[in-house]
Amino acid sequence: MSFSFKVEKSLKGALGRSGLISTPHGQIKTPAFIPVGTKATLKSVLPESLSDLGAQAVLANAYHLYLQPGPEVVDQAGGLAKFMNWKGPSFTDSGGFQVLSLGVGFKKVIAMDENTFQADDVIADDKERLAHVDDDGVTFKSHLDGSLHRFTPEVSMQVQHQIGADIIFAFDECTTLHNTRSYQEKALERTRLWAIRCLKEHDGLTKKRAGKPYQALFGVLQGAQYEDLRRKAAKDLAMMNVDGVSFDGFGIGGALDKQTLGDILKWVNEELPQDKPRHFLGIGEPDDLFVGVENGADTFDCVAPSRQARTSSVFTKDGRLNISNAPHKNELFPIEKDCTCYTCRNYTRAYICHLFRAKEMVAATLATIHNQHFIVGLVDQMRLSIEDGTFFDFKAQFMARYYGK
Numbered sequence: 001m002s003f004s005f006k007v008e009k010s011l012k013g014a015l016g017r018s019g020l021i022s023t024p025h026g027q028i029k030t031p032a033f034i035p036v037g038t039k040a041t042l043k044s045v046l047p048e049s050l051s052d053l054g055a056q057a058v059l060a061n062a063y064h065l066y067l068q069p070g071p072e073v074v075d076q077a078g079g080l081a082k083f084m085n086w087k088g089p090s091f092t093d094s095g096g097f098q099v100l101s102l103g104v105g106f107k108k109v110i111a112m113d114e115n116t117f118q119a120d121d122v123i124a125d126d127k128e129r130l131a132h133v134d135d136d137g138v139t140f141k142s143h144l145d146g147s148l149h150r151f152t153p154e155v156s157m158q159v160q161h162q163i164g165a166d167i168i169f170a171f172d173e174c175t176t177l178h179n180t181r182s183y184q185e186k187a188l189e190r191t192r193l194w195a196i197r198c199l200k201e202h203d204g205l206t207k208k209r210a211g212k213p214y215q216a217l218f219g220v221l222q223g224a225q226y227e228d229l230r231r232k233a234a235k236d237l238a239m240m241n242v243d244g245v246s247f248d249g250f251g252i253g254g255a256l257d258k259q260t261l262g263d264i265l266k267w268v269n270e271e272l273p274q275d276k277p278r279h280f281l282g283i284g285e286p287d288d289l290f291v292g293v294e295n296g297a298d299t300f301d302c303v304a305p306s307r308q309a310r311t312s313s314v315f316t317k318d319g320r321l322n323i324s325n326a327p328h329k330n331e332l333f334p335i336e337k338d339c340t341c342y343t344c345r346n347y348t349r350a351y352i353c354h355l356f357r358a359k360e361m362v363a364a365t366l367a368t369i370h371n372q373h374f375i376v377g378l379v380d381q382m383r384l385s386i387e388d389g390t391f392f393d394f395k396a397q398f399m400a401r402y403y404g405k
Contacts, residue, residue, distance in 0.1 A: 003166070003216040003248055005277045005298075011386050015269050015296030018386045021277050023089040023166035024213035025081055028056045030277065030298040031386075033289070033379040034091060035372050036306065039064045040074070040084040042372070043306055044364040047084045053341060053369055054376040057088055059301045062160050062168075063095035067142050067149075071162035079164025079213070091301070092165040093281065094156045094220070096138075097174045097253070133173060135190060153197035161205045161215060167279075169251050170198035172220040177255040184224045192236050195219050199242040216248035218279060224255035227267050234271035252297065253281035261288055265295035286315075286378060286402055290395050293382045305375045309367035312356045315374040319402050323349060323367065324356035341373035 008018045021028040035042050035050065037058045042050060050058060060080055065071060077083040080090045131140040137152030156171035172191040175184055202217045219237035223229030237247060250272055256264060265280070272278060277298040283289060284302025292300060305315070312324035316336050321328070323335065334344035335352065343352070343366040355363035378398075385394040 002214050005249065005275065007274060009387050011294065011391055012389070013392075014294045015266060016294045016386055016391065017296065017298070018383045019277070019298060021089070021298070023216070025090065025166050026056075026088045028089055028299065029380075029383060031293045031379050031383050032056050032299050033284070033376045034059045034279075034299055034301040035376065036061075036301050036303045037084065037086075038303070039068070040080060042368065043310065044361070044368050045306075045372070047086050049342070049369065050086065051088065053373040054380065055088070055372065056376075057090060057166075057299075058084075058086055059091040059093065060084075060163070060165065061095065062092045062156065062163060063151075065092070065163055066095060066159045067144055071159045075162040075164060081164075081166075089167070090165040091167045091279075092160050092163050092169070093251075094160065094169040094171045095151060096156070096172045096220075097281075133190075135193070137171075137194075138173075153194040154201045157198055157201040157205060161202075161209060161212075164212065165215065166213070167216045167218060167249070168202075169279075170195045170217060170219045170247070172222055172253070174254055175222060175224055177225060177257065179224065179255070181226065184222075184226060184229060188222055188229055188233060191220070191222050192233070195237060195240060195247075196242055199240065199245050199247070203243060203245040218249040218251045218277075219247040220251040220253055220281075221268055222254040223264075225257075225260050225264070227263070230264055230267045231271050234268040238272050247276070249277040249279065251279045251281050256282075258288065262291045262295050265292060265297060269296035284375060286375070287399065289375070289379055290382070290399070293379070293386075294391070294395070300379065305371040306368050309371040310364045312363070312367065314367050315371050317398070317401055319404070323352050325353075328353040329357075335370050336374075339370065339373070341370050343367070343370040343373075 002024045004022045006020050008020060010017045019030045021030060034057045035055050038061045040060050065074060074080055074083045131138055137150060139150050141148055153171040160168040171194050173187045175187045221233040221237060223233045237250060240246060252268055278296060279299045280292045280297035282302055283292050283300045284304040289300060312322050313320050314323050314335050328349045331349035333348055335349055336344055347366055352363060352366055385391040
């Protein structure tokens with residue numbers, strides 16, 4: 001096995017820590033932000049550019065790669081990293097969130113209880129319910145062509161083993177704050193049973209594919225906003241052992257909002273073992289990242305930096321700005337004057353403003369490079385501030401300037 005995690009330094013007065021994850025394709029210094037390359041690419045950016053913007057690893061999506069081009073194609077190419085010409089570590093999520101969210105046709109939030117659906121807030125008006133959950137797995141229709149598919153814990157493991165990422169996630173049922181307490185309890189128990197099946201299938205596939213690089217399996221914690229359910233999920237997965245096999249790390253996901261982020265992380269990280277890494281799924285806003293790091297998350301992923309970049313919204317130390325707005329069309333200086341990203345070293349706000357207004361494709365490329373560099377670098381600075389004992393000072397200074405408070 002060539003996967004390990006070591007805590008380097010703990011954050012005094014909090015649960016945060018810096019550390020080092022070692023994988024067959026390289027190391028990840030933590031805390032770290034992991035850019036999302038959903039379909040084995042960071043949208044509009046060459047894979048070779050990822051290391052230039054500071055990325056230590058990438059995260060792809062098992063659901064999307066399962067549908068297109070198919071996991072067997074990625075496997076034949078030598079695995080995800082080789083397929084996309086990426087030299088570092090890689091992650092894949094289980095596909096559970098996408099199977100449910102894309103299958104049901106969610107617009108703003110997710111809800112599994114049909115009697116809680118509100119057309120304006122939950123289901124897009126022109127969508128039918130395309131995903132159905134039962135105790136064995138999820139049956140869903142492809143959002144691409146309407147073809148029928150079935151995901152079970154075993155299928156998710158098989159797909160992710162074929163894709164070949166260094167870190168993979170157990171199949172789980174993703175719930176939301178709109179679910180009833182009763183449904184949350186049922187879904188949590190279903191996720192627990194699925195986790196056992198994932199461990200068993202993962203062990204069998206690891207032995208069967210012994211010539212392949214080791215893939216670390218992370219269990220995923222659900223439980224929504226309920227402290228007792230979150231703590232139960234953490235305890236269950238931390239103690240879970242199937243024929244001597246346990247989880248290599250943990251993913252924290254499901255129903256979250258800004259008001260509960262810190263509490264949920266605190267609850268679960270007080271229960272999880274200290275010697276295994278924790279990945280916070282879908283977190284990418286600066287204030288949320290500070291909360292995550294302070295409360296013990298080691299790695300993060302989110303599509304937000306890239307998605308916002310494609311709509312001309314770019315990060316600066318003074319907050320986000322819309323680079324396509326008129327005030328920027330004559331600004332002959334970079335997005336951020338002291339930024340070292342490729343975009344800021346070579347292009348002005350005026351030029352990028354022009355590109356967006358002219359609807360040139362390279363606009364998204366330049367904005368994405370900057371946003372990813374900003375967020376990756378921000379979490380890197382958090383790591384360094386933990387190591388030199390200045391985390392809380394750094395947090396206060398950044399928050400005051402970025403959010404004006």
